[in-house]
Amino acid sequence: MIVNKCHRALNARTSLRQLLNGVTTTWNRCLTGSVSREPEGPVIMTEIPGPRSRSLIQELNAIQQASSVQFFADYEKSSGNYIMDVDGNALLDVYMQISSMPLGYNHPAMLEALADPVNQKIIANRPALGVFPGKDWPNRLRNILLNKEVAPSGLSHITTMMCGSCSNENAFKSIFIWYAEKQRQGKPFTKDEMESCMINQIPGSPRYSIMSFTGGFHGRTIACLSTTHSKYIHKIDVPAFDWPIASFPEYKYPLEENVRENQTEDKRCLAEVEELFEKYKKEKKVPVAGVIIEPIQSEGGDNHASPEFFQELQRITRKHGAALLIDEVQTGCGPTGKMWCHEHFNLDTPPDVVTFSKKMQLGGYYHWEDFKPKQSYRVFNTWMGDPSKLILLEAILKVIKKDNLLDRVVRVGDYMLKNLIDIQKDHSSVINAVRGRGTLIAFNCLSPEMRDTIMKKLAAKGIQVGGCGNQAVRLRPALTFAEHHADIFLDALRTVLNE
Numbered sequence: 001m002i003v004n005k006c007h008r009a010l011n012a013r014t015s016l017r018q019l020l021n022g023v024t025t026t027w028n029r030c031l032t033g034s035v036s037r038e039p040e041g042p043v044i045m046t047e048i049p050g051p052r053s054r055s056l057i058q059e060l061n062a063i064q065q066a067s068s069v070q071f072f073a074d075y076e077k078s079s080g081n082y083i084m085d086v087d088g089n090a091l092l093d094v095y096m097q098i099s100s101m102p103l104g105y106n107h108p109a110m111l112e113a114l115a116d117p118v119n120q121k122i123i124a125n126r127p128a129l130g131v132f133p134g135k136d137w138p139n140r141l142r143n144i145l146l147n148k149e150v151a152p153s154g155l156s157h158i159t160t161m162m163c164g165s166c167s168n169e170n171a172f173k174s175i176f177i178w179y180a181e182k183q184r185q186g187k188p189f190t191k192d193e194m195e196s197c198m199i200n201q202i203p204g205s206p207r208y209s210i211m212s213f214t215g216g217f218h219g220r221t222i223a224c225l226s227t228t229h230s231k232y233i234h235k236i237d238v239p240a241f242d243w244p245i246a247s248f249p250e251y252k253y254p255l256e257e258n259v260r261e262n263q264t265e266d267k268r269c270l271a272e273v274e275e276l277f278e279k280y281k282k283e284k285k286v287p288v289a290g291v292i293i294e295p296i297q298s299e300g301g302d303n304h305a306s307p308e309f310f311q312e313l314q315r316i317t318r319k320h321g322a323a324l325l326i327d328e329v330q331t332g333c334g335p336t337g338k339m340w341c342h343e344h345f346n347l348d349t350p351p352d353v354v355t356f357s358k359k360m361q362l363g364g365y366y367h368w369e370d371f372k373p374k375q376s377y378r379v380f381n382t383w384m385g386d387p388s389k390l391i392l393l394e395a396i397l398k399v400i401k402k403d404n405l406l407d408r409v410v411r412v413g414d415y416m417l418k419n420l421i422d423i424q425k426d427h428s429s430v431i432n433a434v435r436g437r438g439t440l441i442a443f444n445c446l447s448p449e450m451r452d453t454i455m456k457k458l459a460a461k462g463i464q465v466g467g468c469g470n471q472a473v474r475l476r477p478a479l480t481f482a483e484h485h486a487d488i489f490l491d492a493l494r495t496v497l498n499e
């Protein structure tokens with residue numbers, strides 16, 4: 001309806017301002033009542049960013065670095081799978097705030113949860129959870145985060161945090177503390193340890209390391225940044241630990257035509273892992289306490305590795321007495337069709353630590369009991385999570401279950417992949433390596449410039465996607481993304497590629 005109205009108006013060469021007002025009014029009518037309705041399709045009124053966004057970008061840039069801003073959104077009017085910008089454009093959002101909106105915008109279940117007077121008191125009184133948690137906190141952790149349909153199976157403990165980086169950063173600390181405890185074999189801290197740690201020296205500040213992988217992204221705080229290797233701009237000028245970095249497999253696509261080569265690639269990377277364990281222990285004297293890996297490398301280019309690779313990595317890690325940390329910040333909470341992506345890998349035992357954030361609304365990590373420090377205040381900060389975000393997560397999880405959204409992700413993901421593979425066949429000189437699990441899908445473009453052009457042209461047609469790695473386009477839709485949304489995206493992509 002809105003689209004037709006726009007087209008009619010455009011045909012009549014109505015002035016842009018009139019058009020904007022008209023659409024906004026129609027839109028507002030859609031939004032009145034408790035549930036905001038999605039438009040029938042993208043609505044494009046201006047270039048993106050439009051004049052209002054550009055002026056706001058200037059305003060923001062005057063007070064902070066704002067050159068990453070793509071446009072300013074109108075979150076009051078955004079709805080479901082559509083993000084509305086301040087210039088009246090409505091874009092089908094296939095990127096969803098860098099993969100962090102599981103139900104899209106203004107989902108009624110989330111708005112209802114926030115309107116509940118009981119929840120209002122939780123929102124108003126943000127506690128220092130490590131010292132003054134609310135009376136229902138243990139119960140809520142058990143019922144929501146440790147619920148057996150939510151927690152990675154086998155992991156009985158949870159530490160909540162705020163963002164992805166602070167979850168990984170504190171998970172590293174838990175791993176170092178666990179590793180040191182094993183060396184100490186139950187003995188108390190020595191005087192030397194207590195004094196030397198105060199001046200960053202051994203033995204109190206031991207030289208342990210976390211192994212990571214080329215192309216990995218684990219956040220931007222100092223220790224996380226030493227395990228992040230996706231782009232130099234994230235790292236340059238910031239001191240880093242000399243910690244081991246193993247190669248992440250680089251597969252040839254299509255997978256079914258390159259089975260042998262990709263198995264050889266797995267073996268090459270795993271052999272490096274083995275070598276680095278030895279080298280850092282014997283030569284460098286910086287033993288590896290833990291290994292961090294994404295189940296699908298996201299920022300680094302949507303790089304996949306086989307279940308066998310992960311199974312063997314876990315065995316090697318365990319053999320060397322280190323912990324395996326699977327970073328599910330981007331892959332957790334359903335986008336691959338399972339709650340956690342590593343559940344596709346059929347590991348011998350659960351990973352030691354699983355970090356999360358993004359779609360889970362708050363950050364944190366699941367872990368075995370061994371990773372709970374014996375003393376208080378060792379893994380601690382003022383907030384240690386946010387009960388108000390757990391309200392949202394609770395509402396989200398109910399919708400995921402009630403609407404069978406994980407099944408939908410599998411169905412829609414298959415549909416998208418099948419169609420994208422067809423598109424790739426027709427345009428193999430421009431896009432290749434279509435890959436994905438569930439709706440966590442990506443494809444490569446011929447060059448970084450080609451990728452940027454495709455993204456720009458998609459935006460001009462009202463489709464918001466993300467980039468990753470050097471030349472990949474990544475899709476991170478909400479779990480509510482359906483076939484009809486997929487069709488809109490696929491049609492736009494076909495048109496752009498034909499152009």
Ligand SMILES: Cc1ncc(COP(=O)(O)O)c(C=O)c1O
Binds near residue numbers: 168
């Ligand atoms: C896999 C992964 N780990 C960690 C992070 C860092 O999360 P945050 O940006 O919330 O600090 C990200 C962010 O994109 C991520 O994708």
